[in-house]
Amino acid sequence: MRAGEGPNAAGRSRSAAGALLELDMLDGAELARSCPNAIELLSNITEAIASQKTDAPTRLFRLGDFNHLERELLAGIIGEGEVAGVVALPGGSLVQIQEAVLTGLWHVRIETDSLHEYLEVGAIPEIVKRAAADLTAADFEIGQPPEGAMNVLPVLAEIHERALAWRPGMRSLIINFTLLPMSPIDMSFLQETIRIGPIQLVSRGYGTCRVLATGIRNVWSVQFFNAMDTIILDTLEVGGVPTVAIAADEDFEDSAEQLREIIEVYFK
Structure with missing residues (x-):
């Protein structure tokens, strides 16, 4: 549960598996063979979330050489959580921030002359703290x-x-x-x-x-x-x-457990 949530904030027990219904028709072994980079990334993120604390530095994971199926797979697993926002940078550039359904995992997109995007594990993306x-x-x-x-x-x-x-x-x-x-x-x-x-x-x-x-x-x-x-x-x-906008320690524990279950169910 997020620390200090307000009177109308929802519970944080949403399951990331809900974003994966479309994958139920696909063969797990085939997914594992077709999406090695995505599965390795998810395993690394799981380890990072499991050890993350609210007051610890964040960890970044680059979204790089993934094929179309891997990107679709990641999008399905990550989904969109409750927190989103923008950071306005000097010169008119914008940073778009979207929390995953896995609390404490963030999708960050920086729109400058080119697009930079990455996943970040932490209480809040570091760029928010830096801008503040x-x-x-x-x-x-x-x-x-x-x-x-x-x-x-x-x-x-x-x-x-x-x-x-x-x-x-x-x-x-x-x-x-x-x-x-x-x-x-x-x-x-x-x-x-x-x-x-x-x-x-x-x-x-x-x-x-x-x-x-x-x-x-x-x-x-x-x-x-x-x-x-x-x-x-x-x-x-x-x-x-x-x-109200940051992830708490118990959020990381819940998200790590959900990711472990997803990896076990779909890829093993």
Whole structure:
């Protein structure tokens, strides 16, 4: 289960085998002979996921010389999980991120002059952390709020202090705007001050959670929506990548077990 999931986040017990129904009609021995590179990759990923921890460095696996059947096989096994997003790079390039149905496994596509894609095992792709650190401002100034502002200045002062002081391993500060009396003028001035950052992530369970990096380092907007797309929780987090978007240790254990079962059933 993802650490710190919100009120409408779904359980993480989805089976990757559900993405493989189309393979039931194929012979396992033939698949093994036709897809040696894909099977070797899956075995290596299984080992990586089994030993992965949330706070450990990620591991990358290049998607290289695979034939058409191998790519179809990998796509069927990997599928698409609940978390997806984009990272905007300088110069207008985009990084597309899609979590697999196997939590903690990510498909990353970097669109520059050419396409680079790879699979990554970890709590969150490393490029998300790098963009959050390198493409945001370390500090910000608090200007004079407009007439009619009520509570925005002390909120911004707390954000400023905690954003500068935060270090990995520290608890995140969560500011709940659903409960905090903030006027539309307050919210508008706050948004103008912290700005929009380079990262947009969406986690879809029974509802939707949208995680947006702001333009300020260590400051994130996290909003939860119900099935009717009505916002039910509006927060700002000061800290690392919000836990609703990252894989937990037990997720890696579950995903490794699912991959072992898939390899056993389809290729042995």
